Amino acid sequence: MCGIIGLLVKRPDLRSQLGDWMVPILIGMTERGPDSAGLAAFTDRSKGDSLKYSLYADDPDFDWKRLETSFKKHLGSKIKLGVQDNHALLVTHLEPEEVRTWLHEHFPGVHVLSVGKVMEVYKDIGTPAEIAEKYDFQDLEGSHVVAHTRMATESAVTPDRAHPFTAGRDFCLVHNGTVSNPNSIRRMLEPRGIHFDTDNDTEAVCRFLEWRMREGDSLEKALQHGFAELDGFYTLLMGTKDKLALVRDAFACKPAVVAETDDYVAIASEFHALAHLPNVNKARIFEPQPEQIYVWNA
Amino acid sequence: MERIDLAKTSLRELNQFLHHEVRKKKIKHVEVINPDGAHSIAAGVDAPVKIDIRGHTGYYCAGMNKQAEITVHGNAGPGVAENMMSGLVHVKGFASVSAGASGHGGTLIIDGDASLRCGISMKGIDIVVGGNVGNFSAFMAQAGTLVVCGDAGDHLGDSLYEAVIYVRGKVKSFGADAREEPMTKADEKKLAELLDKAGLKYKPKEFKRIASAKSLYNWNADANQEY
Numbered sequence: 001m002c003g004i005i006g007l008l009v010k011r012p013d014l015r016s017q018l019g020d021w022m023v024p025i026l027i028g029m030t031e032r033g034p035d036s037a038g039l040a041a042f043t044d045r046s047k048g049d050s051l052k053y054s055l056y057a058d059d060p061d062f063d064w065k066r067l068e069t070s071f072k073k074h075l076g077s078k079i080k081l082g083v084q085d086n087h088a089l090l091v092t093h094l095e096p097e098e099v100r101t102w103l104h105e106h107f108p109g110v111h112v113l114s115v116g117k118v119m120e121v122y123k124d125i126g127t128p129a130e131i132a133e134k135y136d137f138q139d140l141e142g143s144h145v146v147a148h149t150r151m152a153t154e155s156a157v158t159p160d161r162a163h164p165f166t167a168g169r170d171f172c173l174v175h176n177g178t179v180s181n182p183n184s185i186r187r188m189l190e191p192r193g194i195h196f197d198t199d200n201d202t203e204a205v206c207r208f209l210e211w212r213m214r215e216g217d218s219l220e221k222a223l224q225h226g227f228a229e230l231d232g233f234y235t236l237l238m239g240t241k242d243k244l245a246l247v248r249d250a251f252a253c254k255p256a257v258v259a260e261t262d263d264y265v266a267i268a269s270e271f272h273a274l275a276h277l278p279n280v281n282k283a284r285i286f287e288p289q290p291e292q293i294y295v296w297n298a
Numbered sequence: 299m300e301r302i303d304l305a306k307t308s309l310r311e312l313n314q315f316l317h318h319e320v321r322k323k324k325i326k327h328v329e330v331i332n333p334d335g336a337h338s339i340a341a342g343v344d345a346p347v348k349i350d351i352r353g354h355t356g357y358y359c360a361g362m363n364k365q366a367e368i369t370v371h372g373n374a375g376p377g378v379a380e381n382m383m384s385g386l387v388h389v390k391g392f393a394s395v396s397a398g399a400s401g402h403g404g405t406l407i408i409d410g411d412a413s414l415r416c417g418i419s420m421k422g423i424d425i426v427v428g429g430n431v432g433n434f435s436a437f438m439a440q441a442g443t444l445v446v447c448g449d450a451g452d453h454l455g456d457s458l459y460e461a462v463i464y465v466r467g468k469v470k471s472f473g474a475d476a477r478e479e480p481m482t483k484a485d486e487k488k489l490a491e492l493l494d495k496a497g498l499k500y501k502p503k504e505f506k507r508i509a510s511a512k513s514l515y516n517w518n519a520d521a522n523q524e525y
Contacts, residue, residue, distance in 0.1 A: 250433075251414070251433075251434075252395065252413065252414050252432070252433075253395075255375075255376065255394065255395075270335060270356055270357075270375065271334075271335035271354050271356065271373070271375065272334055272335030272336055272337075272356055273335075274335075275334035275335050275354070276334070285354070285373060285391075286392075287392070287394055287413055289432075290414065290432070290433065
């Protein structure tokens with residue numbers, strides 16, 4: 001079991017509400033996912049050709065200042081580093097390949113959770129309330145957010161196996177369910193040079209869809225390929241720089257409820273998590289149909 | 299009438315009240331406000347009491363109901379009225395998956411759509427759906443009636459036993475062993491009663507009857523597992 005959470009604010013003047021509205025939904029999904037939680041928030045666009053890297057350090061007392069100094073010294077490039085406990089947001093114009101290689105060599109205990117112009121990722125083990133407090137989720141501002149509460153069923157409870165998973169740039173995915181063929185998907189993707197960070201089934205789904213999009217598919221087309229390729233149960237929620245997308249498998253065993261008003265689109269696994277949103281009583285409430293693709297533009 | 303506010307009272311207190319106080323004091327009407335999608339609201343009630351739930355409910359609302367007349371003035375989550383024995387459950391909005399699953403008796407009325415697996419393994423319950431039903435509805439349904447005023451999804455009535463399905467709209471596909479049969483006078487009478495009970499104005503003649511061809515009742519070694 002797991003909880004999925006999505007929130008997209010439709011009006012730019014409401015972007016400051018993103019964290020305030022999202023946190024009670026996340027905490028409402030604690031019973032479905034008490035062991036880990038995480039989110040991908042689509043916030044301010046990074047300037048020029050710079051990219052945002054969300055980093056996670058295994059060591060809770062990691063010296064981020066040392067990483068900053070070392071980065072400047074080795075790569076000759078200035079960075080902006082926003083530290084939030086054992087996460088940090090690094091902004092640089094250097095390309096992912098170079099940053100990853102350098103980190104791997106010099107700071108093997110620091111992991112790249114996401115790369116993008118807009119997206120930032122925070123995920124960890126603990127209850128949703130603990131994680132929301134640790135990383136100040138309440139203060140998040142932005143156009144949309146994809147979040148998850150995890151009850152692990154198929155791989156270990158570790159921060160890197162918490163959701164969301166990311167691949168490429170500004171693409172994230174959370175999953176409620178179990179996919180039965182993640183290993184055959186891996187065996188298909190690895191010879192194409194696609195690297196996996198964990199043994200988690202959701203990571204295989206995330207990398208499969210991102211690979212399809214790099215091959216030229218639209219998100220919708222990639223999901224059509226997903227219906228044919230993915231074997232198992234899933235409700236998937238995805239975020240791109242300007243979209244929020246939701247699908248359920250043909251059997252629709254894993255729940256989802258959508259509440260939409262003129263101000264927001266809110267998604268949770270169960271309605272009670274949405275019950276306290278403003279004007280939810282006037283919202284259009286529905287359950288997504290199996291194998292139908294729902295996309296909202298930010 | 300007793301009014302219970304789920305914003306102030308715990309679910310356990312509400313259900314204990316419905317199980318014990320209502321019977322002891324012969325209370326006839328209970329209103330539940332602020333349900334806010336909580337699970338198992340009014341599950342296991344066994345008393346002739348009218349219960350109005352003002353809002354949306356979560357999983358298993360009115361499960362195992364006996365005697366009570368329960369109205370959800372909103373949408374119901376998965377498994378509404380599952381394993382109902384008798385009484386009436388009326389959902390004014392839509393119902394999620396597995397509505398009326400394994401129901402033995404009583405009537406379940408859903409004004410809106412019902413999602414997948416509506417009436418799965420039903421054992422005598424009557425279910426009337428004002429809108430559409432999702433895939434695999436009435437899967438392995440053993441007894442009772444499923445009335446669908448809208449359309450039905452894929453695999454309707456797969457591996458059906460003695461339950462009968464009436465559909466007014468289109469059926470996307472039949473499940474194994476389900477087939478359309480001619481309507482009889484008895485079908486029209488039963489259907490008229492159920493539509494009347496649900497307050498729906500449709501005419502029985504607008505519906506088609508779907509029942510089991512019973513070809514799966516006995517093992518057929520020559521079928522080579524191809525059903």
